Amino acid sequence: MRSIRMTHSVPAPEPQGDIAVSVRGVRKEFGDLVAVNDLDIEIRAGEFFSMLGPSGSGKTTVLRMIAGFEEPTAGTILLHGTDVTKSAPFDRDVNTVFQDYALFPHLTIAQNVAYGLTVRGVPAAERRRLVAEALEQVQLAHVAERSPAQLSGGQRQRIALARALILRPKVLLLDEPLGALDKQLREQMQFELKQIQRDVGITFVFVTHDQEEALTLSDRVAVFNNGKIEQVGSPREVYEFPRTEFVAKFLGVTNLLADATAQRILGTGAAHSVRPERVRLVDPTAPLDAADVALPGTIVETVYAGAHTRYLVETDGGTRFISETQNTHTPRTTPSISRGDAVSLRFARDHAVAVPSA
Template sequence: MLQSANVAVSVNGVTKQFGDFTAVKDLDIEIYEGEFFSMLGPSGSGKTTVLRMIAGFENVTAGKILLHGDDVTAAAPFDREVNTVFQDYALFPHLTIAENVAYGLRVRGVSKTERNRLVGEALEQVQLSAVASRQPSQLSGGQRQRIALARALILRPKVLLLDEPLGALDKQLREQMQIELKQIQREVGITFVFVTHDQEEALTLSDRVAVFNNGKIEQVGSPREVYEFPETEFVARFLGITNIIPSATAARFFGSSELHSLRPERVELADPTTPLETDEIALGGTIAEIVYAGAHTRYLVDVEDGVRYISEKQNRHTPRTEASLRRGDTVSLRFQKTHATPIPGTQPVSAAA
């Protein structure tokens, strides 16, 4: 559906240099109207620089940026129909919550009566009508983030840019805000362009994800596509934990020397004497480490060819029942052939998972 939609943001052949350093290299992106699009990557990968160029906070060294077909490459930030939500919220500490949300409307000369009406609607949308008269310092981090979002949305931008807006929140609150943010985006129907270094966050929120590395995009696709079918070894490793099956092992089992990605949740541990099922692959190994993580347990297994694999198992046993496996146990590592996906065009970069 998104492929046939109108394009909200076009980044065409964009390069950004800071002196001798090239932060972004000949980048092309198309982001569709009404889409939740995430730019994901490690620190220094160029994702925030791209967001700032779309917003107009950074100049483009080469290339063009278009918003709904209009070339805004040289336009000032206030001449672009976008708004930005920052990680630090950027609320005015001396203004009340209602005054913070109304600030952009006041700058635009909107009448007081209309401002009050729109502020009321915006605060109701983020479920914070009761705090309108408070100061930002009296709110929690999650509440301040929702106020920053309301202040940005009240101006009805065609594109909302979000620069790691949940990064300062603790894990539980961040997960709660992810759900709220996605619900708000669906309600308002505005294009969201979201920058994050958190893989789980990108997978949870996005319609599509662009994975950045060294100023370039390694892969763009739906969360399922980039997780299940990584196109580069970097994407496979960065999008959660994975086992990289090395070239020699891949050639033996799959008839191809391309590296393969195998997610830990698809790896089972069995008794070495258990018969193989149809199309199942077995590797003998020894449990090197066991990591208990509450809902699941990870087993690090050193196999016969010197590679360490990870198996992840949901903890479905009763709470007072200890897991039967121990460090040093000999096990058979099992997975279906179809559960390992080839990484196109890869060569044996490394053997460790």
């Protein structure tokens, strides 16, 4: 993809390494409801930062406070070191892409993309050039004269993105912009969105409740729960090394061994998480590796999910495990494990990750 060229009227983003957004001790109350509770976040310039959590966890409220649509009850919000806590949305160098895209139905696509430039008084010739480049970047130059109603959901999403990016904000806020798309298109748009972010180098702050989406897109992820952040880290860090039981359960599927179960199986009293893809099912007579935990059990249920199959196994000790196996067998081969089969459930001891107590 071609990058949008810089001009005097479209300032370049700040260099990587600066702090683009600082949320310090922020609290937000709606009457008796505490939506966000004493929150601290630092988002680096140029990174793709996702705020992930279930509905009602506070992530969208934080995004709206960064945008200026809500004012914190307490605390401070800084954009590139400038306190904007009480600044109006139009006084902040940010742009927002909403889930419904908010395109003007009476304007053409080119006019929609040019809207912000028109408001800023950018000369017509410069507007046309920048709009052409923005549409080319999102690979939609051929729809410039159409109306939003003539575009698909994925195309409208890209137009909303082009309209936001053409102003070269220092921070782009995205409020579940892929939520209205079907699964196949959403997955395609994830790659395009990440490619565009890398191409333009602007800080993206992305809100989602989709765990896979956050892991796919992000440089770092903040996992929200009940108005607080449970953990911040790279996708690998939050998935492989969850710091709370909530993070372990919310990010994908896991086998969470409570203290007493971990003591019986692993010989340690701390809770542990074992991801299903790390759990192998083998013949009970197979030799045991000294580094493995081995538990005899029975297949209770199987779930075929295309690329992989999940097995629910009940061990002889009464603990239930989920094992996930990639479907690498040939299409006409019948799986060798079925419901009711006796198996040996095994995983490497160091694949069980301790989950700190709350």
